[in-house]
Amino acid sequence: MSVQETLRTSAAPAAGPARRPGLILAFLCLAGFMTFLDVSIVNVALPTIEDELHISQTTLEYVVTTYGMVLGGFLLLSGRLADTFGRRRMLQTGLVLFALSSLVAGIGQNAWMLIASRGAQGLGAAFIATSALSLLTVNFEEGAERNKALGAWGALSGLAAVVGVTLGGILTDGPGWRWVFFINVPIGLIGALLAPKVIAESKSAERTRSFDLAGAVSLTAALILLIFTLGQTVSDGDLPYGRIYGGFALVALLLIAFVVIERRAANPLIPFSIFRRKSLRAANVIAILLLGTCVTLFFFASLFLQQVLDYSAMRTGFAYVPLALLTAVGAGVASQVVTKVAAKPVLMVGLALATAGMLMLWRAPVDASYLTDILPAFALMGLGLGASFVPVQVSAFAGSEEKESGLAAGLINTAQEVGGALGLAVAATWAFRRVAELTEKAHGVPELVNQARTDVFHDAFLVGGVFAAVAFLVTAVLLPFTKATGEPPVPRG
DSSP: OOHHHHHHHHHSOSSOSOOOHHHHHHHHHHHHHHHHHHHHTTTTTHHHHHHHTTOOHHHHHHHHHHHHHHHHHHHHHHHHHHHHHOHHHHHHHHHHHHHHHHHHHHTOOSHHHHHHHHHHHHHHHHHHHHHHHHHHHHHSOTTHHHHHHHHHHHHHHHHHHHHHHHHHHHHHHTTOTTHHHHTHHHHHHHHHHHHHHHSOOOOOSSOOSOOOHHHHHHHHHHHHHHHHHHHHTSOSSSOOHHHHHHHHHHHHHHHHHHHHHHHHOSSOSSOGGGGGOHHHHHHHHHHHHHHHHHHHHHHHHHHHHHHTSOOOHHHHHHHTHHHHHHHHHHHHHHHHHTTTSOHHHHHHHHHHHHHHHHHHHHTOOTTOOIIIIIHHHHHHHHHHHHHHHHHHHHHHHTTOOGGGHHHHHHHHHHHHHHHHHHHHHHHHHHHGGGHHHHHHHHTTOHHHHHHHHHHHHHHHHHHHHHHHHHHHHHHHHHOOOOOOOSSOOOOOO
């Protein structure tokens, strides 16, 4: 029996529901869709939340970044837990936690209650995202079958980000912003109950009694502290330089400690040998930059439409509909093309379109017309994002074995979520650096205030465009040409 046959046999569940690929894929994609949806669904509701809960604009950032901060910080740990204790079990745990924390967020009465519950949502989402993606790679053979499944996952994860802003606008102007969170409660609880009927349990073929808890704690703490410290660089008053410099110093110490722990651990959280795969290395770097572009777009475009162009929340939501539709089109085309050609050229086209779209928003005037200024930029962004999410996912898993599917899923999801939170923190730091100066120059004159806000948002869009352009260069230089194949890779000794 070959090594791969042994791995598949030892990893197979003893009992479970009959394998129905279509149903399994739909269920897992729906679970992933829900977690990605909550990255962006609050964006359109932010001005309303700001007014009702009396949150300052600089604190408002944490409503978005706390979710991504905790989600990104716990993804690797949750991936290893899923491999060790059962992927379906961790998926169910995440769905229940996500539902309950969404309920608390919906009834939140102040900024910190909302932010804390968003953190709990992020923890639940970490269990969901890695477990669902790991189960997907285990249930579909590498090659055309897995590439199509990953294409569907990538398409829906990308689509969720833009559907989120549309749905957020409808709910905010409809039953109210709290329903942005309440909508998750029945979906999460029903999903947890249905999971055993849809998908069999799965664990890693390599079971160990030891677990790298020290590595998990040090890396998770470093990621969370890094994103929090970046958030501290945006302040309504004097910058807390001591807290900022101290935070970065502690991040560096935690990362050094993590590397030392991993090199000495018998069963490390991240076996550094996995980074020998060029496609995985490049895909994770690209994912960081791509999600930095994506989250920057939704956060600042939502504010631009409402605070500069005076759109309502619902109108803002509907303004994203073409972007959502074209994201689906771009992802659909990419998921078909990527099974026939290498992921690299598909990704380069997508990133080029996304860069162009962000640069168009960078030049949008203070009295921008939706048809001539916003819609063309959204069209390019939709096609570009849709065409980018799919090949990034495919590249991240190219050549991976079943035993490391949880780790690979944790890495790519960590890159995406940390990228989104880091990207927004960097864009906000750069964009808000001139708020005090521009506000003073405006002297309260409405036209000058609007121009000042536009200048701030222009700076943010430019940062998002730079992220996409750098991702294009990384793809061109570092991502290898990997074509779909129906045969699993032969393990190298």
